[in-house]
Amino acid sequence: MNLRQLFLQHVAQTSAFPLMLEIDSAQGMYLHNKEGKAYLDLIAGIGVSCLGHKHPAVVEAIKTQADRYLHTLVYGEFVLAPQVQLAELLARQLPDSLESVYFVNSGTEATEGAMKLAKRYTGRAEIISCKKAYHGSTQGAASLMWPKDFTQAFHPLLPGISHIGYNCEWCLQDITSQTAAVVVETVQGEWGVRPPTEGYLKKLRQRCTEVGALLIFDEIQAGYGRTGTLFAFEQYDVVPDILLLAKGMGGGMPIGAFIASREVMLALSDKPILGHITTFGGHPVSCAAGLATLQTLLSTDYIQQVKQKEALFLELLKHPGIREVRSAGLWMAVEMIDFDFIQAVIKRCLQAGLLTDWFLFNDRSLRIAPPLIITEEEIRWACEVILDAVEHTFKDRGLTRWDVLH
Structure with a gap:
């Protein structure tokens, strides 16, 4: 049995649809699978890795x-x-x-x-x-x-x-x-x-x-x-x-x-x-x-940079498929249409090498909570991936601006 099969058989599961990323290494802003593919971590292990991985x-x-x-x-x-x-x-x-x-x-x-x-x-x-x-x-x-x-x-x-x-x-x-x-x-x-x-x-x-x-x-x-x-x-x-x-x-x-x-x-x-x-x-x-x-x-000045980085996210995350972005520093909820829409966006982001998530009591919002060390270049790339995922999901579902507003 390979590692993924052993994971499913012997590691207690908390949902019917785990992400199943097989992590081989991590450094800074990135997680790497055993094939060497890099994933930019936009959730920091749910707020844990504030200084990134393996600081x-x-x-x-x-x-x-x-x-x-x-x-x-x-x-x-x-x-x-x-x-x-x-x-x-x-x-x-x-x-x-x-x-x-x-x-x-x-x-x-x-x-x-x-x-x-x-x-x-x-x-x-x-x-x-x-x-x-x-x-x-x-x-x-x-x-x-x-x-x-x-x-x-x-x-x-x-x-x-x-x-x-x-x-x-x-x-x-x-x-x-x-x-x-x-x-x-x-x-x-x-x-x-x-x-x-x-x-x-x-x-x-x-x-x-x-x-x-x-x-x-x-x-x-x-x-x-x-x-x-x-x-x-x-x-x-x-x-x-x-x-x-x-x-x-x-x-x-x-x-x-x-x-x-x-x-x-x-x-x-x-x-x-x-x-x-x-x-x-x-x-x-x-x-x-x-x-x-x-x-x-x-x-360091990581904390002092938070508001500036927050502002860049807010400036870039604009699309008819995004209803609202709520934020408190480098902690944001990008509200969209419904759970299925969010899951489609998360899946497409993952395919592109961007790790995101949703919220326990708000399944219509995308979670953004990266390590505080994230750079402006990484923010711009992450937003491009998110907007591309939103655009494709928007078109795949045949939605219009009217659907978002209502």
């Missing part, structure tokens, strides 16, 4: 740490330099109230830890999240998801979860003195890149403060320069009580974190002791990679 600084940090030690003991017992250095550098980039970092393995684990922390610190049970938000797939994190298309088969999930509309100021009255925390994406991702409306996050912050609920910002996708600042919340003059990070944090290695004040975080260490534990969270190699990633972002 030299990240690879060197991984090799150096692997030569020293790997796993030693469960998280929080030993003083490990990669953990301490990464936590300290993170804290220096954040407001003073976000000083204590709890490292985990992924975004969904960051969500789970923050939910437990909020309940323990406030002594309350209710957690509120926004409709059409995605915070992870484990049972607690999945309980935050609405609509229930992706969760109904696994019910009952966690009780005490309520949902409000994102950007709905009237809905803020649903946050009460019974609410432990409100979990919100600073920019909603899987609904197809929806930034907050003017003043919404400030009013959300005010309401949480009024009733004593903790405000949790999920920046698992929005963080690490994706929106044009290291953290998206910096652009809205609002500080959360807990911050969730992952994806781009490790430069390609698995790592996540939830971050709070030391006062809040200490709630997990008492009554009961070991209120939240993890074996592999904060793995030394992942933390070393995370440290190299953050140092590289801070010492």
Whole structure:
């Protein structure tokens, strides 16, 4: 059996139509198959490879740490330099109230830890999240998801979860003195890149403060320069009580974190002791990679270039088959007609050597979230491929401008 057949037989599948690209190597902006064909990666492993694939600084940090030690003991017992250095550098980039970092393995684990922390610190049970938000797939994190298309088969999930509309100021009255925390994406991702409306996050912050609920910002996708600042919340003059990070944090290695004040975080260490534990969270190699990633972002102008690169995408992506382009830095949703149209565009792009994707709660939009290192030349080529794919799909389906508008 060849590798593709073994993949289908022995690697658990998550859909009936995997992309089935057999990746042999990767470097910078490109993935390569075993025949040597290059694919420009326009989704960065769903926001993970913010510095591209196999960035030299990240690879060197991984090799150096692997030569020293790997796993030693469960998280929080030993003083490990990669953990301490990464936590300290993170804290220096954040407001003073976000000083204590709890490292985990992924975004969904960051969500789970923050939910437990909020309940323990406030002594309350209710957690509120926004409709059409995605915070992870484990049972607690999945309980935050609405609509229930992706969760109904696994019910009952966690009780005490309520949902409000994102950007709905009237809905803020649903946050009460019974609410432990409100979990919100600073920019909603899987609904197809929806930034907050003017003043919404400030009013959300005010309401949480009024009733004593903790405000949790999920920046698992929005963080690490994706929106044009290291953290998206910096652009809205609002500080959360807990911050969730992952994806781009490790430069390609698995790592996540939830971050709070030391006062809040200490709630997990008492009554009961070991209120939240993890074996592999904060793995030394992942933390070393995370440290190299953050140092590289801070010492280069990749983040400063985001808005300029965003503007170029917006300038070029114009076609009767494109209804709208929503963006938050180098994170865009190119809305078209329907799911079949999007799938046809994705397939044609793939044939041309361009890797794209769609969104969990918006199957009419094309996902663009490239590594931050993408060049102007690569942006122009990617847009040419997308527009060509849209044009061919437009003609193949016999569509007119009227069909798009209606």
